[in-house]
Amino acid sequence: MCGIVGYVGPRSSVEVLLGGLRRLEYRGYDSAGVSLISNDGRLETRKRAGKLDRLVEAIAEHPLDVAHIGIGHTRWATHGAPTDGNAHPHLGGAEQKLSLIHNGIIENFSELKAELLAAGTRFASETDSEVAAHLVAAEYQKSGDLIAAFRSVVNRLHGAFTILVIHQDQPDLVLAARRNAPLVVGLGDGENFLGSDVAAFVEHTKRAISVGQDEIVILRADGVTIEDFAGNPSPHEEFTVDWDASAASKGGWPSFMAKEIADQPQSVGDTLMGRLDSTGAVVLDELAPISDVVANADRIIFVACGTAAYAAEVGKYAFEKWARIVVSVELSHEFRYRDPILTPNTLVVAVSQSGETMDTLMATRYAKEAGCQVLAICNTQGATLARESDAVLYTHAGPEVAVASTKAFTAQIAAMHLLALHMAGIRKALPEAAANQIGRELLKLPAKVTEVLASAGSMAELGKSFGDAKSVLFLGRNVGYPIALEGALKLKEIAYIHAEGFAAGELKHGPIALVEQGQPVIVIVPSPADSDSLHPKVISNIQEIRARGAKVIAIAEVGDGLVSQFAEHVFYVPQIQPMLASILNVIPLQIFAMALANAKGLDVDQPRNLAKSVTVE
Numbered sequence: 001m002c003g004i005v006g007y008v009g010p011r012s013s014v015e016v017l018l019g020g021l022r023r024l025e026y027r028g029y030d031s032a033g034v035s036l037i038s039n040d041g042r043l044e045t046r047k048r049a050g051k052l053d054r055l056v057e058a059i060a061e062h063p064l065d066v067a068h069i070g071i072g073h074t075r076w077a078t079h080g081a082p083t084d085g086n087a088h089p090h091l092g093g094a095e096q097k098l099s100l101i102h103n104g105i106i107e108n109f110s111e112l113k114a115e116l117l118a119a120g121t122r123f124a125s126e127t128d129s130e131v132a133a134h135l136v137a138a139e140y141q142k143s144g145d146l147i148a149a150f151r152s153v154v155n156r157l158h159g160a161f162t163i164l165v166i167h168q169d170q171p172d173l174v175l176a177a178r179r180n181a182p183l184v185v186g187l188g189d190g191e192n193f194l195g196s197d198v199a200a201f202v203e204h205t206k207r208a209i210s211v212g213q214d215e216i217v218i219l220r221a222d223g224v225t226i227e228d229f230a231g232n233p234s235p236h237e238e239f240t241v242d243w244d245a246s247a248a249s250k251g252g253w254p255s256f257m258a259k260e261i262a263d264q265p266q267s268v269g270d271t272l273m274g275r276l277d278s279t280g281a282v283v284l285d286e287l288a289p290i291s292d293v294v295a296n297a298d299r300i301i302f303v304a305c306g307t308a309a310y311a312a313e314v315g316k317y318a319f320e321k322w323a324r325i326v327v328s329v330e331l332s333h334e335f336r337y338r339d340p341i342l343t344p345n346t347l348v349v350a351v352s353q354s355g356e357t358m359d360t361l362m363a364t365r366y367a368k369e370a371g372c373q374v375l376a377i378c379n380t381q382g383a384t385l386a387r388e389s390d391a392v393l394y395t396h397a398g399p400e401v402a403v404a405s406t407k408a409f410t411a412q413i414a415a416m417h418l419l420a421l422h423m424a425g426i427r428k429a430l431p432e433a434a435a436n437q438i439g440r441e442l443l444k445l446p447a448k449v450t451e452v453l454a455s456a457g458s459m460a461e462l463g464k465s466f467g468d469a470k471s472v473l474f475l476g477r478n479v480g481y482p483i484a485l486e487g488a489l490k491l492k493e494i495a496y497i498h499a500e501g502f503a504a505g506e507l508k509h510g511p512i513a514l515v516e517q518g519q520p521v522i523v524i525v526p527s528p529a530d531s532d533s534l535h536p537k538v539i540s541n542i543q544e545i546r547a548r549g550a551k552v553i554a555i556a557e558v559g560d561g562l563v564s565q566f567a568e569h570v571f572y573v574p575q576i577q578p579m580l581a582s583i584l585n586v587i588p589l590q591i592f593a594m595a596l597a598n599a600k601g602l603d604v605d606q607p608r609n610l611a612k613s614v615t616v617e
């Protein structure tokens with residue numbers, strides 16, 4: 001939550017900052033602001049409640065002077081309402097020569113604020129962040145050493161923070177500190193950048209450093225120094241960002257969500273690429289650091305939140321069926337408070353698009369402290385989760401900007417399938433020929449996703465026609481159940497419609513009471529070829545709800561001759577190995593939710609109250 005960007009170098013800093021904020025706006029959009037030090041040495045700040053466009057308007061009304069250093073922030077409100085006054089940056093000291101931005105929560109802010117109030121400090125906002133601005137300004141006034149002042153203050157803060165500071169007296173210096181909130185450095189030629197993630201600067205440089213826990217960055221145009229909170233140098237390796245800058249722009253699509261849904265043939269394909277040989281055998285070299293636990297695991301625990309947890313739920317079916325291993329899926333925020341039973345043979349797999357979800361990071365740390373090895377399935381290079389895990393299986397979905405996850409979800413499922421097949425091989429749970437056959441089916445997915453997208457217009461039309469719906473139910477069985485949950489989540493998130501996903505078999509145990517005349521129900525129908533004969537059971541479930549007035553929209557496989565007799569609308573997806581159908585089945589649900597939200601005139605990329613990266617617990 002909250003996006004942070006910093007810059008020092010020859011370019012116009014306001015342009016770099018606004019460009020970075022535009023790419024980080026998915027992190028929070030309650031307010032936005034920038035501070036910079038103009039070429040004639042003045043600290044200038046503009047900030048506004050609301051989306052970034054409001055800040056852009058404010059700058060157009062009151063232009064900023066030319067500057068080559070600055071910091072920018074886009075906010076997801078925690079302390080204090082989303083007002084102009086609570087927007088970042090916050091100014092520190094009576095002379096207001098220092099500017100600070102913050103992502104996170106300063107847990108001991110009340111006692112620090114009391115101390116400042118007693119010393120006569122006047123506050124301009126209700127935020128916890130302003131406390132840090134005044135503290136650094138006061139320390140600097142005493143010592144005249146900005147770096148030492150900054151270091152002493154960050155050592156006093158408790159909680160989660162990424163903090164950036166600039167000071168009018170030091171017009172070549174940006175300081176940053178990180179604890180439990182993300183921060184990445186972008187290395188340029190005669191210029192350097194800071195960002196909450198690489199999207200902030202990927203259009204300018206692909207050389208990056210991921211800043212570690214409790215570290216301070218001293219950023220100048222001609223160099224970057226990283227220290228720990230005690231002031232000791234902290235060596236870092238740089239990495240090359242593999243995202244294409246254009247991937248983080250809309251590229252002519254009406255929304256990021258539309259673009260990201262359409263990206264899925266590529267994002268699924270890129271996630272599979274290089275990990276399946278021509279025979280269909282899985283090759284996952286990135287698991288080498290945890291090969292022991294992968295070989296000897298007697299149990300897998302997935303930790304994840306939201307959509308990522310639903311991807312893990314899909315994965316669970318594959319792991320159990322193919323690799324014959326016990327799997328549980330835990331919501332990260334529940335996991336560590338349950339005193340879970342963990343042994344050295346428990347493989348913990350943390351699934352996260354951003355790699356910055358605080359709940360999942362805390363679950364990972366908990367598992368590591370308990371002696372488990374952690375594998376991350378992560379989409380973001382340089383993310384904290386990737387740094388802190390023992391091995392990383394990257395999904396190669398590219399930057400996902402729309403708040404509602406789409407392409408990251410299908411890429412996560414693809415990665416799960418690879419991992420499940422790999423473990424099936426190691427555990428000799430599937431004959432090699434059968435495993436390779438599934439591997440070859442996996443390779444067909446990108447083309448089949450393209451087919452789904454090509455015929456998705458009918459689902460969009462349907463979505464539009466449900467603009468007045470008050471509630472939509474989703475049903476699925478087996479691997480279709482988590483897809484029902486994900487379909488419901490998409491609708492809640494972006495269309496603000498009550499939606500619930502149910503296991504179709506659970507219907508008669510209660511939820512069927514919700515069904516009345518005209519109730520829309522979307523049903524994921526398994527393949528008639530499914531050897532577990534779930535198809536007739538789902539058809540029976542459809543008949544049960546139809547008998548009670550439900551309006552049924554079925555997602556079914558091409559060639560299913562039965563389903564159209566029982567559903568008002570059927571959207572057909574191509575045939576594929578039943579376990580792999582989830583990737584194809586979810587796409588019409590994404591399109592349905594987006595079309596419905598668009599019909600209601602809602603912003604599908606930035607739904608209310610949400611932020612993409614939930615970096616507070």
Ligand code: F6R
Pocket residue numbers: 305306307308309351352353354355356357360403404405406489493612613614
């Ligand atoms: C829903 C959505 C969220 C995220 C969840 C975890 O569309 O995007 O539910 O899936 O907040 O985020 P990551 O995967 O970044 O850990």
